[in-house]
Amino acid sequence: MKKLFALFLVAIALNIFASCAQNRQLVEQLPFTITNAYYTSWIAQQPKNTSGIDLSLTIPNKTDDITLKSVYFKGQLAVLREEKETIYSTHFISAKENPDYTISSDIRKEVNNPKPQLYKQPPVELRPDDALLIYLQDGKERYYKLKNLKDKGTKYPAEAPFNKNN
Numbered sequence: 001m002k003k004l005f006a007l008f009l010v011a012i013a014l015n016i017f018a019s020c021a022q023n024r025q026l027v028e029q030l031p032f033t034i035t036n037a038y039y040t041s042w043i044a045q046q047p048k049n050t051s052g053i054d055l056s057l058t059i060p061n062k063t064d065d066i067t068l069k070s071v072y073f074k075g076q077l078a079v080l081r082e083e084k085e086t087i088y089s090t091h092f093i094s095a096k097e098n099p100d101y102t103i104s105s106d107i108r109k110e111v112n113n114p115k116p117q118l119y120k121q122p123p124v125e126l127r128p129d130d131a132l133l134i135y136l137q138d139g140k141e142r143y144y145k146l147k148n149l150k151d152k153g154t155k156y157p158a159e160a161p162f163n164k165n166n
Contacts, residue, residue, distance in 0.1 A: 026143045027144050031063070033061050036057070037149050038055075039056070040153065042054060052091055055071060055089060055090050055131060059088060060086045069134045069136060071090055071131050073092060073149075078090040078092050126145070127147075131145075131149055
């Protein structure tokens with residue numbers, strides 16, 4: 001009985017320490033301002049049948065000591081890039097054309113097969129219209145939950161970002 005009680009206390013202590021560590025990473029107030037945050041769905045034309053979501057943030061007062069890294073959104077993680085001086089965006093690809101796989105009894109022939117993209121679990125729970133911004137400040141990784149992102153609808157195939165002939 002004493003062992004069970006000790007195990008119970010250890011489990012509670014670990015849970016408390018884990019939740020405190022997670023809360024330290026999630027910040028409530030950003031050191032910069034986001035004046036506009038929205039996402040747009042897009043669908044590319046045949047034959048590639050790609051689709052996805054573009055997420056854009058307008059940040060007019062970001063300082064040099066802050067580096068924007070990536071964003072979790074709708075079960076995906078993508079790198080955030082600076083498009084213009086104050087506009088940052090990322091592309092989430094939801095569906096791609098089916099890759100070609102090599103199937104062989106010789107494993108060496110299968111080495112170059114495409115690797116599957118695994119779901120990345122965010123460190124906090126997100127609603128469908130929430131995103132998790134990851135940034136570096138003074139060398140420390142920090143998280144900020146972007147709530148109630150605006151949905152600006154769907155782009156038509158001609159406007160899709162990866163619809164260019166390469």
